Amino acid sequence: MTLVQLEYIIAVDTYRSFVAAAEKCFVTQPTLSMQIQKLEESLGVRVFDRSRQPVVPTEIGVEIIKQARVIITESRKVNEIVQAKKGELEGELRIGVIPTVAPYLLPRVLGSFMEKFPKIQLQIWEHTTEKILHELKVGLLDCGILSTPVHDASLVERPLFYEPFVAYVAAKSKLFDKKEVTSEDILGDKLWLLNEGHCMRGQVLNICQRKRSLEPEGTFEYNTGSVETLKRMVDINSGSTILPELSIVDFDEDQLHRVRYFRSPEPAREVSIVTTHNFLKKMAIDALEKEIVVAVPKRFRSKKKKDVVGFD
Known part of the structure; x- marks a missing residue:
């Protein structure tokens, strides 16, 4: 059994294809298949069921791959020990960020982070919460920045800040003349929502959940795909929407005139860095966490006078 063989079975499990796994490992498919076959022969069991497409692990293969991930992660920590001793931060840092956070948080953070740590190569993807959690578990991401809690015991959540909703x-909305609004006020207006699959949709619905069932059908019939589109729908049409506060930072005077804050305790979302328990890149992730906390408004750092809303 070799570390290379373990890396190959992890790759096949991640991509569910011998061809794709070979491409990602920069070897030919016959070479990868031969090494996996040698591992199976040495263990006396089949790791993969090759009769199914896409390929899937056998029952015992699931346990073997789980342990292989632990072994490979631990082996890679040797380099991190050396980096820590030298006080250096370098290498790749793969980050997944949900779309309702990325465009409003990352511009505040990336410039200073890259200036301080020029040897770190950042790779950032905007993904849904579901995809980020999956890619964390299979090792395609080092960390995720998303709204929590996600209620997954296999992952570690490190809260960064608590962002209010506005x-x-x-x-023309009947809410326009109000100085502050409540969830009941929002419920009675035409509400623009994100599509299914966005955690912020669930949070918005939960803000109004208490009386939602008492209202006539159709209150939540309008859906769209991005926070920016939500703003435009309100600007051009009618009704209202609920936005994370960081998204209004660059509003012009006319747009700010349409923003209404919620009566205390204001609804807010918890935004966290999420990793697996046995994660790599600890020094880099710790540094990223510090940059984010410094970049957001100070009042976001506390739960005080906030009602943290879940999305399930």
Whole structure:
């Protein structure tokens, strides 16, 4: 049994294809298949069921691959020990960020982070929460920045800040004349929502959940795909939407005139860095965490006077 063989079975499990795994490992498919076959022969068991497409692990293969991931992770920590001793931060840092956080948080963070740590190669993807969690577990990401809690015991959540939600209302909305709004106020207006698959949709629904069932059908019939589109829908049409507060930082005077804050305790979302328990790149992730905390408004760092909303 070799570390290379373990890396190969992890790759096949991740991509569920011998061809794709070979490409990602920069070897030919016959070479990868031969090494996996040698591992199976040495163990006396089949790791993969090759009769199914896409290929899947056998029952015992699931346990072997799980242990292989632990072994490979631990072996890679040797380099991290050396880096820590030298006080150096270098190498790749693969980050997944949900789309309702990325465009408003990352511009505040990346410039200073890259200036301080020029030897770190950042790779960043905008993904849904579901995809980030999956890619963390299979090792395609080093960390995720997303709204929590995700209620997954296999992952570790490190809260960064608590971002309030605000209402954004059309000039013709009946909420426009209010100085502050409540969840009941929002429930009675035409509400623009993100599509299914976005955790912020669930949070918005939960803000109004208490009386939602008492309202006529159709209150939540409008859906769209991005926070920026939500703003435009309110600007051009009517009704209202709920936005994360970081998204209004660059609003012009007219747009700010349409923002309404919630009555205390204001609804907010918890945003965290999420990793696996046995994660790599600890020094780099710790440094990223510090940059994020410094970049957000100070009042976001506390739960005080906030009602943290889940999305399940």
